[in-house]
């Protein structure tokens with residue numbers, strides 16, 4: 001088997017981008033002393049792995065700025081990785097930058113010898129091959145002109161001719177050939193084919209995809225420094241072209257939407273927030289013959305259900321989202337906009353080195369106590385509850401027949417599930433979630449604890465469950481098709497810029513923010529996500545693992561690929577994985593508001609905001625932030641329908657179009 005001639009192992013290249021442009025050392029020193037220079041880290045290549053065997057030809061593709069040239073410069077030794085390693089076991093003939101290795105003041109004749117010396121050839125060797133080089137470059141008439149007078153095509157011809165005079169072990173070609181004329185490009189291609197059959201290894205960067213497919217037997221696709229895909233040329237190039245077409249049509253749609261918004265048209269509705277609520281409402285408005293424009297301050301649609309595709313894995317960027325409902329109409333509705341897979345949420349809990357199935361069911365109990373029948377398990381839980389309640393009553397001086405009323409979350413949890421379940425699966429986990437011990441949390445947080453006495457790991461009781469194949473973003477895109485959308489713009493900015501361009505507002509942002517927090521801030525819990533790509537096929541063997549012990553600072557780890565059974569859209573196994581660690585965090589103004597804290601004080605404040613909202617002319621509030629309530633996706637769809645039916649005087653009929 002051929003040995004690897006190039007090994008790039010998890011290599012990253014980092015640049016520090018300065019805040020100001022400094023041209024000379026004096027200015028640099030002065031600004032440095034004054035602490036006026038700051039740098040922002042920019043990763044031009046991230047954790048790139050590339051293994052090239054002797055004699056292989058690799059095409060590197062990607063848009064401008066994707067990291068292709070940086071990768072070539074790293075392989076040639078011009079740039080050093082700050083992480084990872086690069087090993088090259090052969091002599092390289094690089095053609096990386098137009099005119100690199102040439103002295104602009106010297107003639108072509110002089111530069112041939114200079115370039116030859118740079119590539120390690122003796123003067124005698126260069127004299128022997130001189131005519132051949134000149135002939136291939138077709139520059140006989142201009143040999144004694146300084147190279148600074150050459151066109152870019154002439155420089156490329158000369159460079160290529162010198163670099164390929166002998167079969168180099170590794171030829172690196174970076175787009176330089178694109179400047180040559182058609183005839184020269186044909187001859188270059190023929191020479192490269194010749195060299196490849198002679199055993200040269202080729203690294204070839206080009207935007208000319210047909211030439212990549214023709215010349216290369218492997219292709220690596222880079223995007224913003226990340227490897228998106230590597231494999232056979234047809235597959236990778238097709239995926240790349242498909243992606244480019246999509247990007248182009250997005251940009252095209254964005255332009256068209258902007259034009260429509262900026263035209264003289266007055267929209268019936270401005271929908272603030274491109275989450276599920278806003279998208280469902282806008283969809284229904286259009287079906288009812290009304291016009292709507294949707295905006296979002298984030299730079300994407302979908303709100304919290306947004307998924308992005310990385311390494312062929314749909315990443316749930318704002319936390320795991322599993323669609324579940326018992327409402328047949330909601331299920332049929334979402335199935336009009338996406339095909340759902342048959343994912344069933346069956347999380348596991350890890351407590352130190354023990355693993356338990358969730359929700360609490362016979363699998364959990366039999367693992368915990370070695371008991372196998374529901375009767376045995378119920379007796380065990382009852383024994384623990386009774387002992388605990390008796391003890392508590394004694395402490396409080398209550399008679400055995402008097403009722404025990406739990407005073408805090410710990411008491412509530414043990415009186416429902418017994419001590420063992422509480423200790424291993426509830427106590428430390430809840431403390432991580434709320435940032436306070438269970439003894440300091442109110443009992444009402446858990447009103448009911450569903451204990452299942454069947455061997456059933458399905459977390460939800462709903463009739464329908466699944467995840468849209470290809471991610472939620474595609475589903476929202478379809479809901480919004482035909483609706484002009486503007487992302488990356490806040491309501492206030494839009495309202496100022498496009499005042500008078502809409503008749504009514506459907507507002508799905510935070511209600512207190514709308515009123516400039518004039519009555520105070522509503523409280524939320526938030527989650528911080530730390531997402532990491534791992535070079536392994538399987539990290540934890542399940543999409544959701546809860547970490548119930550205090551030894552792990554995170555509450556959960558999500559392994560996104562298992563929401564789609566570890567396969568790409570074609571059904572192939574995915575070689576890498578992406579995980580997100582979730583840290584439950586105290587919310588402060590400015591952070592993402594996730595879970596409303598519906599305690600007494602916050603609900604009182606919300607009621608006051610609601611009164612203000614009811615008096616606000618031409619603005620209707622909806623969605624989880626607009627009504628300060630946690631909703632599952634199906635509930636938010638129902639809420640949006642309710643608003644649509646009331647507002648549009650329409651009836652939601654699944655499967656029908658344009659009804660009124």
Ligand SMILES: Cc1cc2nc3c(=O)[nH]c(=O)nc-3n(C[C@H](O)[C@H](O)[C@H](O)COP(=O)(O)OP(=O)(O)OC[C@H]3O[C@@H](n4cnc5c(N)ncnc54)[C@H](O)[C@@H]3O)c2cc1C
Nearest residue numbers: 273275276277297303304319321322491509623624632633
């Ligand atoms: C971590 C987490 C996990 C969840 N998991 C599930 C699950 O598994 N299953 C399930 O059914 N549900 C789940 N949910 C609930 C689900 O996310 C919500 O039901 C749904 O996203 C609510 O949609 P929405 O449109 O009301 O709000 P959002 O999705 O939050 O959309 C509101 C949009 O408004 C935009 N916005 C806010 N203010 C402004 C402004 N001033 N100007 C412009 N735009 C603005 C925001 O950027 C946002 O995009 C989960 C929620 C969280 C937080």
